[in-house]
Amino acid sequence: MSLTSLSHFPTPKISHLSTDDFKFIYEPAEDSFLLLDALEKDCVRIEKLRPCICLEVGCGSGICITFLATILKSWPSLYLCTDINHKATEIAQQTGRENGINIQPVTTDLVESLDVRLKGQVDILLFNPPYVVTPESEVGSKGIEAAWAGGERGRQVIDRFLTKVSDLLSEEGLFYMVVINENIPEEIEQMMKKEGFDMETVLTRRSGPELLSILRFHRTQA
């Protein structure tokens, strides 16, 4: 599944998921695996951070937060994940269990109900957003469409979430996000620069018509 040939960490088992499940939740695809590869690439940096609280927003099957927990296996952390789709949070919990990881999911819209208490506390933040360019009317579902419908320039949900990152992330925290070219990463970089964040592109990969990138943000050091 992962295209990296030198994988130090096992890709999470998802054999417990069936084609039936994928009617309701997003089946891990190139974008998910690219994020896994980026986390693997950054594993030394991530381990050095000694994170206390990790959060994945829009966890879908839970494969990414599970993989992060696998990287950090010898350093226990709190692994929270959210999804607006209740089926996804249920499945994410299962994915964690199948891989010996305890994931604590919450069904909610982005980080609603968690953001107050998590202010300045998230050490690793993951977001594989609904980035597909779609009509605005397709945004706002609580079902499987929420996994991809991104509205104009695929940025509707992304932009709504970006305003929350500064409050969530701890001083040394890292934020990883999946985007496609249509989301205009350069514009995202400028927006986040204004919020006091530096951006780097960790990995880029073409998958069919999509040019995927994993962006990593951290607070600009004085």
Next chain:
Amino acid sequence: MKLLTHNFLTSNIIKGVKNGYPLSILPGKVEMKEVDFNPEFITRMLPKIEWSALQKAAKECGFEEGLPDTVGEEQLGDTDLLKRVHKALLEIEVVEGKLVCPESGREFPINNGIPNMLLNEDEV
């Protein structure tokens, strides 16, 4: 849902609710699940925990061993205490139940160990 997670949930997402913390727990089905004791993890998490909210939640879940009213720095070396904190934070699992907003009384369901904090459009 572990009490560690519960400690981070608020209901001030509801229109008109100021603090929405802590959420009361109406337990339906509670299980004890053994988790490896890691004292370092507990001492790292403690400063982030709202202690009275944890104490209240543990009581609501029927945690018999009880927790002291405060935990001072000098007590962090007390392994027995840390083990009790570990048990309350990580080993109590609310599988079915409800979370209740302390201001509005609005109930949020917990099913299969997962709290659902989604609101209806008129509540936002």
